[in-house]
Amino acid sequence: xxxxxxxxxxxxxxxxxxxxxxxxxxxxxxxxxxxxxxxxxxxxxxxxxxxxxxxxxxxxxxxxxxxxxxxxxxxxxxxxxxxxxxxxxxxxxxxxxxxxxxxxxxxxxxxxxxxxxxxxxxxxxxxxxxxxxxxxxxxxxxxxxxxxxxxxxxxxxxxxxxxxxxxxxxxxxxxxxxxxxxxxxxxxxxxxxxxxxxxxxxxxxxxxxxxxxxxxxxxxxxxxxxxxxxxxxxxxxxxxxxxxxxxxxxxxxxxxxxxxxxxxxxxxxxxxxxxxxxxxxxxxxxxxxxxxxx
Amino acid sequence: xxxxxxxxxxxxxxxxxxxxxxxxxxxxxxxxxxxxxxxxxxxxxxxxxxxxxxxxxxxxxxxxxxxxxxxxxxxxxxxxxxxxxxxxxxxxxxxxxxxxxxxxxxxxxxxxxxxxxxxxxxxxxxxxxxxxxxxxxxxxxxxxxxxxxxxxxxxxxxxxxxxxxxxxxxxxxxxxxxxxxxxxxxxxxxxxxxxxxxxxxxxxxxxxxxxxxxxxxxxxxxxxxxxxxxxxxxxxxxxxxxxxxxxxxxxxxxxxxxxxxxxxxxxxxxxxxxxxxxxxxxxxxxxxxxxxxxxxxxxxxxxxxxxxxxxxxxxxxxxxxxxx
Numbered sequence: 001x002x003x004x005x006x007x008x009x010x011x012x013x014x015x016x017x018x019x020x021x022x023x024x025x026x027x028x029x030x031x032x033x034x035x036x037x038x039x040x041x042x043x044x045x046x047x048x049x050x051x052x053x054x055x056x057x058x059x060x061x062x063x064x065x066x067x068x069x070x071x072x073x074x075x076x077x078x079x080x081x082x083x084x085x086x087x088x089x090x091x092x093x094x095x096x097x098x099x100x101x102x103x104x105x106x107x108x109x110x111x112x113x114x115x116x117x118x119x120x121x122x123x124x125x126x127x128x129x130x131x132x133x134x135x136x137x138x139x140x141x142x143x144x145x146x147x148x149x150x151x152x153x154x155x156x157x158x159x160x161x162x163x164x165x166x167x168x169x170x171x172x173x174x175x176x177x178x179x180x181x182x183x184x185x186x187x188x189x190x191x192x193x194x195x196x197x198x199x200x201x202x203x204x205x206x207x208x209x210x211x212x213x214x215x216x217x218x219x220x221x222x223x224x225x226x227x228x229x230x231x232x233x234x235x236x237x238x239x240x241x242x243x244x245x246x247x248x249x250x251x252x253x254x255x256x257x258x259x260x261x262x263x264x265x266x267x268x269x270x271x272x273x274x275x276x277x278x279x280x281x282x283x284x285x286x287x288x289x290x291x292x293x294x
Numbered sequence: 295x296x297x298x299x300x301x302x303x304x305x306x307x308x309x310x311x312x313x314x315x316x317x318x319x320x321x322x323x324x325x326x327x328x329x330x331x332x333x334x335x336x337x338x339x340x341x342x343x344x345x346x347x348x349x350x351x352x353x354x355x356x357x358x359x360x361x362x363x364x365x366x367x368x369x370x371x372x373x374x375x376x377x378x379x380x381x382x383x384x385x386x387x388x389x390x391x392x393x394x395x396x397x398x399x400x401x402x403x404x405x406x407x408x409x410x411x412x413x414x415x416x417x418x419x420x421x422x423x424x425x426x427x428x429x430x431x432x433x434x435x436x437x438x439x440x441x442x443x444x445x446x447x448x449x450x451x452x453x454x455x456x457x458x459x460x461x462x463x464x465x466x467x468x469x470x471x472x473x474x475x476x477x478x479x480x481x482x483x484x485x486x487x488x489x490x491x492x493x494x495x496x497x498x499x500x501x502x503x504x505x506x507x508x509x510x511x512x513x514x515x516x517x518x519x520x521x522x523x524x525x526x527x528x529x530x531x532x533x534x535x536x537x538x539x540x541x542x543x544x545x546x547x548x549x550x551x552x553x554x555x556x557x558x559x560x561x562x563x564x565x566x567x568x569x570x571x572x573x574x575x576x577x578x579x580x581x582x583x584x585x586x587x588x589x590x591x592x593x594x595x596x597x598x599x600x601x602x603x604x605x606x607x608x609x610x611x612x613x614x615x616x617x618x
Binding site: 027031032034035036038039042043044045046047048049052059060061062099102103104106107109110111114116124127128129130131132133134135136137138139140141142143144147159160162163164166167170195196223224225226227231242245246249250257260264267268271272275 | 337338339341342343344345346348349351352353355356357359360363368417421424425428432435436439440442443445446447448449450452453454455456457458460462463464465466467494497526547548551554555556557558561562576579580583584589592593595596599600603604606607608610611
């Protein structure tokens with residue numbers, strides 16, 4: 001496929017690039033074409049999810065919704081079997097988010113403010129732990145949960161999820177705290193405030209945005225997690241939506257794809273909303289935030 | 295993992311993102327300096343306690359338990375379940391003699407190199423290069439599509455690809471329509487399928503890392519090379535890539551760590567099958583531990599996976615360094 005033949009079908013705005021220099025123009029057109037092809041290849045699998053969710057007779061192949069309906073969404077939003085898993089996910093990720101936020105904020109303060117002998121090794125361990133594959137330790141975590149009789153406990157599972165995101169959360173919070181100028185606290189101390197008062201009145205208000213990012217971040221990472229609840233929870237009424245989606249589509253044969261696609265979209269929505277929220281509020285250094293922790 | 299992306303994003307722009315090194319120690323009012331050292335240590339270390347307890351109970355204890363269990367015949371059924379006993383290095387000798395384990399090790403390398411080191415990394419770099427300086431609306435449309443495939447939960451990504459690659463799925467319908475061969479992807483080419491799905495899923499991460507790094511590259515070098523008559527290809531190989539060397543290193547480490555531990559995507563797409571054709575180390579470990587209930591053997595494999603992860607993590611820590 002040459003640029004000359006394909007430039008005919010491109011909008012005039014793109015063709016105008018070739019006015020400057022013919023070679024550069026050709027390169028530009030090829031670049032746009034390559035990007036378009038990659039974009040279409042990336043969009044193709046996703047497209048099915050959206051089309052199937054609106055289709056009254058969805059199959060596994062993407063096709064225009066016929067009949068077009070919102071019935072799939074209505075159906076999954078009214079059944080209790082579909083709402084309970086979302087609620088369980090909310091408990092797991094909510095508890096994990098709040099616990100991580102508090103523990104990371106508390107831990108980051110001394111790490112950011114004081115010179116301590118073990119600070120550097122501690123930070124190294126934290127950074128090292130952010131790299132450890134959580135998937136790898138699920139067998140021993142299961143073993144420990146059996147020993148401590150914690151299997152099938154939502155709270156214990158939430159605390160484990162909190163621990164998995166904690167190393168990175170501490171790292172992030174320390175950087176936030178480092179950005180809060182020291183002299184504000186010093187001023188408070190000179191005015192007679194204790195270090196705890198300074199923390200509560202001066203530091204906390206300034207790091208609320210940072211702490212909420214850590215909380216939201218943990219929520220995003222844990223909301224989509226499948227492996228951890230799949231291993232550590234056993235009873236069906238404790239399972240979060242990530243596990244139920246797997247259970248639904250792995251039952252070969254009689255799967256109703258339309259409602260399942262709608263359910264997947266409802267399950268995905270909070271993560272997308274929170275991601276956009278974090279990105280919009282903080283931008284810049286935080287545009288890399290997302291949900292890929294496995 | 296997004297988590298590391300941020301650490302990376304920060305490392306890329308030292309001035310903007312990293313705080314100034316070594317905040318000066320607090321100058322405390324004179325009266326406070328007289329407080330007993332013990333109470334001061336308590337106030338300073340106390341806040342660390344919740345985090346340390348959580349990490350000790352849920353991270354350190356399991357790793358310790360894995361070391362212990364890997365030397366026992368701990369199991370959920372059979373002899374090991376009735377009374378656990380020490381069996382020395384038996385799990386490890388069994389592991390290295392186990393052809394399925396060796397196969398899973400090879401598949402893990404194929405998966406990590408194919409989908410991570412080559413796929414996501416190269417495609418991410420390519421996208422970052424191609425998107426630079428393009429029409430902003432066009433760029434945000436393509437960028438949104440790619441980031442969307444990364445932001446959605448892994449299980450949804452697996453479901454989407456399960457539908458896409460199915461016999462009755464979108465891909466085969468399209469191939470059928472074009473009169474092209476349309477094999478049962480997940481059964482005939484399981485490794486190829488999971489590698490492509492994982493490239494789709496993870497490319498956004500590399501793309502964002504490289505875009506961030508490129509936006510902070512000095513433009514004058516590029517202009518100078520351009521004036522000196524370097525063509526686009528020469529500018530890429532001689533200027534851009536050398537300037538991005540450190541970013542490429544860190545990105546490769548992070549992508550390797552992420553890809554090494556992919557479980558959900560493979561498990562939901564092929565469950566390691568057909569047979570063991572796509573069972574990478576995490577999948578094989580899961581099957582031994584939870585399907586055949588050999589916890590001791592599974593723990594030994596945990597240690598192998600942890601050691602591999604730890605090696606890459608150590609390199610990553612070395613590259614980043616702690617500025618405190």
